[in-house]
Amino acid sequence: MSVTHIKGADWVVGFDGSRHRYLRNADVVFSGDTITYVGKRYVGAADTVVDGSGKLVHPGLINTHGHASMEALKKGLLEDRGSSKLGMSGLFEYPLRAHSRDDVHVALRAGLTEMLKSGCTTVLEEGSHDLDSVEVVEKTGIRAYTTRVYSNGRWFTSNGHRVDYDLDNARGEKAMQESLDFTLAVNAAGKQRIRSMLSPLSPDACSKDILKETRRVADQKGLRVHVHCSQSVPEFHEMIRRHGQTPPEVLDECGLLAPDVSLGHLIFLNDHPWIQFQAANDFELVRASGANVDYAPWVFGRRGIIQYSFARWARAGVNISLGTDSFPQDMMHVMRWAAIFSKIADRDPHQGNAAQVFTAATLGGANTLGRDDLGRLAPGAKADVVLVDLDNLWMRPVRDPLRSLVFTATSRAVDKVFVGGELVVDDGRVLTEDEAQLAVELQAAAERTLEGSFPALDWAKRSPDEMFPYTFELWDGEPLTT
């Protein structure tokens, strides 16, 4: 087994058995895919020595909410947008569909490349994955839980002010069976870094029967579950209309508020300022259940929507993890926005601090995935290790390197990333992709997506330019005259 010794790092974020601690002038050693030593003055042998001077060494970040297989194709379109008659959501009026599975794979490679460059070593990647896309994920070198999302059907709008649902029991059962077959096939394949879990879409797109069946199968097969919940204003009101229950109450009845379940988003609880529904206590219901909260701050924040609040969960002892969801797939960017939005929501700069967001992006993610060997630098943990360049001007001056990283440098200072002991990012460049070639492919795939989706899939048949006007009007280039 090849031994790698990161020697004399200026700063190391080590794990003392219960929490992260800073070490100065310390070593991190791993053998194969497992960390064997974290501390000062390592004296054993090594096959490879990495100079740690001028470096911060920290555990790889864990992204518990990725949709890399599609979202990169929407960059430059969805910012500055939201449905103003549908709670500012981006879920209902932007039916952008990839032109082909090849284009899906291009987006997937681009998203996972962004993640790796931001020090993310593990992702819960949700989409309509199949065994081909699992191979694409595997080639990037990232550690991943890939899921095949299922539901009884989809939401849609045919007028821009009302959400309707096309749900069907037989369709839901078939989709769940296909998803389960996929999940079991991935887990049985014995891949080193790729696993899967159950992934029902959301309480509004699933029947209670499918959600209850998810609980039964999760118990029977020992699978964890991810489900979106409380992600839009229309979802909240639809659940009250359909069931007389809030979205968390629906999941609770179906057995999906539980410690093996991760709840995607949990924004619009009954006491969110945009909801204000008195006949429930969603926060307490989730807190008492032991379920995990999976928060993707940026995708909502860009529409003016935040959790109230990230730090409220952390203070209450609820396990909270962070996700990128859409784009950029940059986990350091996500840590920063989780921190800032919490300070705003709590009206308190002490909340959403660097310790809370870094813990959420590491140990919180590991808890969500049920893994005590991820998200930490400690003997026995997986060798998912990030080296940050402290000489990078964005990191200077260094007094408290995680604060510099979260609030200023973000991914610009990432130097090296190891996943399971394998170097996948070096000098800030991903080694498993030709980034220049990928950029060309992504451009073409995104153009095909936009052309194929608008006006064809829009309820009002709007053109791309009507739907997504440029930031500034195009100018024909006539020279200005004095």
Ligand SMILES: [Zn+2]
């Ligand atoms: Zn999602």
